[in-house]
Amino acid sequence: MFTFETADQKEVRRFRIAQFNGRTATVKSGGATITGHVRSVMEKEASIPPRWTITIVPTPPKAQAPLRPASRARPFAEDYF
Numbered sequence: 760m761f762t763f764e765t766a767d768q769k770e771v772r773r774f775r776i777a778q779f780n781g782r783t784a785t786v787k788s789g790g791a792t793i794t795g796h797v798r799s800v801m802e803k804e805a806s807i808p809p810r811w812t813i814t815i816v817p818t819p820p821k822a823q824a825p826l827r828p829a830s831r832a833r834p835f836a837e838d839y840f
Contacts, residue, residue, distance in 0.1 A: 761786075761793050761815045764803075771811045775800050783818060793817050 763786065765771060777784040778797035785794045795817040803810045 760798065761788075761795070761817055762812060763788060764810050764812050766808050766810050768809075771800060771813070774813050784815065786813075786815065794820075 774784055774797050776782075778800060781796070783794050784797050785792060787793075793815060795815040798814040798816050799812075800814075801812045803812065
């Protein structure tokens with residue numbers, strides 16, 4: 760799990776919507792990009808300005824699907840002309 764804090768209300772709203780809809784969210788932290796499902800968005804009530812702690816469960820990257828082979832009819836098209 761990846762946990763971070765933010766004070767950006769727009770970012771928090773985006774993560775709450777992703778959590779509610781079950782979609783993945785992407786966050787850039789330093790040089791790393793983490794994509795996963797939002798597990799929790801918790802507000803720290805004692806902080807000024809308001810801050811939120813967001814927890815993301817990373818999903819493994821999808822394996823590349825093999826490319827389809829090229830059409831075999833095209834190389835022989837020259838024989839018909």
